[in-house]
Amino acid sequence: xxxxxxxxxxxxxxxxxxxxxxxxxxxxxxxxxxxxxxxxxxxxxxxxxxxxxxxxxxxxxxxxxxxxxxxxxxxxxxxxxxxxxxxxxxxxxxxxxxxxxxxxxxxxxxxxxxxxxxxxxxx
Amino acid sequence: xxxxxxxxxxxxxxxxxxxxxxxxxxxxxxxxxxxxxxxxxxxxxxxxxxxxxxxxxxxxxxxxxxxxxxxxxxxxxxxxxxxxxxxxxxxxxxxxxxxxxxxxxxxxxxxxxxxxxxxxxxxxxxxxxxxxxxxxxxxxxxxxxxxxxxxxxxxxxxxxxxxxxxxxxxxxxxxxxxxxxxxxxxxxxxxxxxxxxxxxxxxxxxxxxxxxxxxxxxxxxxxxxxxxxxxxxxxxxxxxxxxxxxxxxxxxxxxxxxxxxxxxxxxxxxxxxxxxxxxxxxxxxxxxxxxxxxxxxxxxxxxxxxxxxxxxxxxxxxxx
Numbered sequence: 001x002x003x004x005x006x007x008x009x010x011x012x013x014x015x016x017x018x019x020x021x022x023x024x025x026x027x028x029x030x031x032x033x034x035x036x037x038x039x040x041x042x043x044x045x046x047x048x049x050x051x052x053x054x055x056x057x058x059x060x061x062x063x064x065x066x067x068x069x070x071x072x073x074x075x076x077x078x079x080x081x082x083x084x085x086x087x088x089x090x091x092x093x094x095x096x097x098x099x100x101x102x103x104x105x106x107x108x109x110x111x112x113x114x115x116x117x118x119x120x121x122x123x
Numbered sequence: 124x125x126x127x128x129x130x131x132x133x134x135x136x137x138x139x140x141x142x143x144x145x146x147x148x149x150x151x152x153x154x155x156x157x158x159x160x161x162x163x164x165x166x167x168x169x170x171x172x173x174x175x176x177x178x179x180x181x182x183x184x185x186x187x188x189x190x191x192x193x194x195x196x197x198x199x200x201x202x203x204x205x206x207x208x209x210x211x212x213x214x215x216x217x218x219x220x221x222x223x224x225x226x227x228x229x230x231x232x233x234x235x236x237x238x239x240x241x242x243x244x245x246x247x248x249x250x251x252x253x254x255x256x257x258x259x260x261x262x263x264x265x266x267x268x269x270x271x272x273x274x275x276x277x278x279x280x281x282x283x284x285x286x287x288x289x290x291x292x293x294x295x296x297x298x299x300x301x302x303x304x305x306x307x308x309x310x311x312x313x314x315x316x317x318x319x320x321x322x323x324x325x326x327x328x329x330x331x332x333x334x335x336x337x338x339x340x341x342x343x344x345x346x347x348x349x350x351x352x353x354x355x356x357x358x359x360x361x362x363x364x365x366x367x368x369x370x371x372x373x374x375x376x377x378x379x380x381x382x383x384x385x386x387x388x389x390x391x392x393x394x395x396x397x398x399x400x401x402x403x404x405x406x407x408x409x410x411x412x413x414x415x416x417x418x419x420x421x422x423x424x425x426x427x428x429x430x431x432x433x434x435x436x437x438x439x440x441x442x443x
């Protein structure tokens with residue numbers, strides 16, 4: 001019964017999701033009941049090695065992080081397409097293999113382009 | 124149908140997994156301190172219990188009783204939710220980890236895909252912690268962690284796909300069964316995939332030589348600088364649970380899972396998994412830390428192309 005089996009499978013996944021929330025929630029609640037409370041403005045200020053905090057923390061960051069994230073999205077989707085292919089490629093034979101290699105090659109050309117453009121050079 | 128028997132098994136599995144996560148994390152923290160101490164020619168914890176064996180218990184009690192400092196400038200919701208995102212995916216990943224033939228909460232038919240998807244959620248928790256703290260160190264640590272984890276995700280996924288190609292299944296138990304004759308690490312097509320997996324997994328769990336997200340000499344404590352008490356403990360727990368999970372996946376995919384002679388299967392599984400963890404600790408306390416540009420360069424210029432090449436060669440050899 002495939003339909004019922006799927007319901008049981010994802011019942012487990014859902015139960016473990018709730019279990020995880022329960023685990024963290026319980027730990028934080030027990031700690032909340034036991035711990036002391038003694039806040040003051042200095043203690044609650046942003047930690048900057050004991051110095052007086054300068055400026056905002058929403059600073060500009062290196063654009064390379066953003067470029068790496070863009071590249072990751074492309075290749076992660078490629079990996080997603082690879083998974084169903086990996087399970088069935090023996091039945092599909094050499095044609096599907098060549099097609100998948102063509103797909104990978106096209107995206108690798110993109111990787112080489114990004115490389116030549118200096119995306120991986122951190123300045 | 125979702126039977127009563129299923130429900131009982133589900134609850135039992137859940138309770139056992141929670142107990143296992145807590146005990147395993149406490150053991151691993153003690154073990155890491157002992158291993159690092161002996162590598163550095165000192166004793167490590169010695170006072171609480173036999174060779175400091177109860178040190179972690181004492182630490183948990185201490186962390187429970189610690190004050191929770193909330194930075195006024197922090198982004199309250201994001202800051203508060205981040206510990207959940209750090210631990211809940213780790214708990215969920217245990218659904219498909221096969222401790223033995225029977226001891227697996229549920230053998231999903233897409234096990235490998237499920238574990239790839241669920242373990243990559245952890246990066247969101249780390250980035251939420253970095254962003255929500257509104258602290259410069261945390262933000263830098265979070266940015267670095269996000270960039271590093273997503274970069275090494277690709278070689279990791281590709282090496283796992285190579286195993287799927289050889290085993291011809293995404294189910295964890297079927298992959299273990301496929302290794303009845305020969306562990307995949309000794310399979311001529313998969314030795315390189317195993318090496319790529321262990322390198323990428325070290326980076327995934329932010330351990331030295333890939334620990335720039337919390338490089339203590341430059342970023343104080345990285346993304347969890349502003350966390351204290353139990354919230355900090357949750358990040359610690361999540362980190363050590365992730366170390367266990369990547370090692371358990373390595374055991375399942377490359378070292379034959381719970382299969383082995385004489386000893387019961389669960390003993391074999393735990394011996395192999397903790398063996399890999401000890402290897403990761405040995406690496407951690409032996410190698411120096413890399414710079415951020417070296418790290419990204421290694422992932423994108425070397426590891427990713429090599430993984431694709433490995434995938435292409437394995438596919439060609441399997442088709443013949």
